[in-house]
Amino acid sequence: MNEHVLAAVRQYLDVHPEERGGLEPLLDLAAGTAPVASRRTVPGHVTCGAIAVGEHRRVLQIRHRSLDRWLLPGGHVEADDRTLQDAAVRELSEETGIPASAVSPMTGYPIDIDAHDIPENPAKGEPAHTHYDFRFLLETKTPGPGGHIDLQLEEVTAHRWVPASELTGRLRDKVTAVLHDA
Structure with missing residues (x-):
């Protein structure tokens, strides 16, 4: 998987060379x-997120139970995930009930890699670390806004569909x- 991560980061940096400084630690980790x-x-380690786009170009967000924040569906890579995009699709399906068969990649690469710090969690025996979240843009054929979502209630308390223009920062852009180009 390290080689897959390196290739994905390099491909991403070809499009976003201005982000190299923030991703150098990830390149070093993946080369190890x-x-x-x-x-x-x-x-630090890799996580994967799904930017699920439904009807009317709205993006699915979930309310994360323990963080009590609106986030994109996503999480850690599992041993059975063949690719990073597979991990994003699996996480989307697990957290929302949207089947993988109802999802189509809109690009063949992550459209964003977000590095964010995770505080120490003594209850889980985890030191402070960094998540490098590979975010994939995925079109959902169903259920779309107003359709049925089957939330994984252990981790997620609610969902909403927001216009892409309401996302924040560079992810919105x-x-x-x-x-716009699709």
Whole structure:
């Protein structure tokens, strides 16, 4: 998986060379021997997120139970995930009930890689570390806004569909640019 991560980061940096500085630590981690997609790898590891676009170009967000924040569906890479995009699709399906068969990639690469710090969690025995979240833009054929979502209630308390223009920062700019060109 490290080689897959390296290739994805390099492809991403070809499009977004201005983000190289923030991703250098990830490149170093992926070039090492520790499995960069394992949640046990510190000081950082890869996670994957789904930017699920439904009807009327709205983006699905979930309310994360423990963080009590609106986020994109996503999470850690599992051993059975063949690719990072597979991990994003699996997480979307697990957290929302949207089947993988109802999802189509809108690009063949992550449209964003977000590096964010995770605080120490003594209850889980986890030191502070960094998540490098590979975010994939996925079109959902169903259920779309107003349709049925089957939330994984252990982790998620609610969902909503928001216009892409309501996303924040560089993610908004990247998503709206791809949707504009689609």
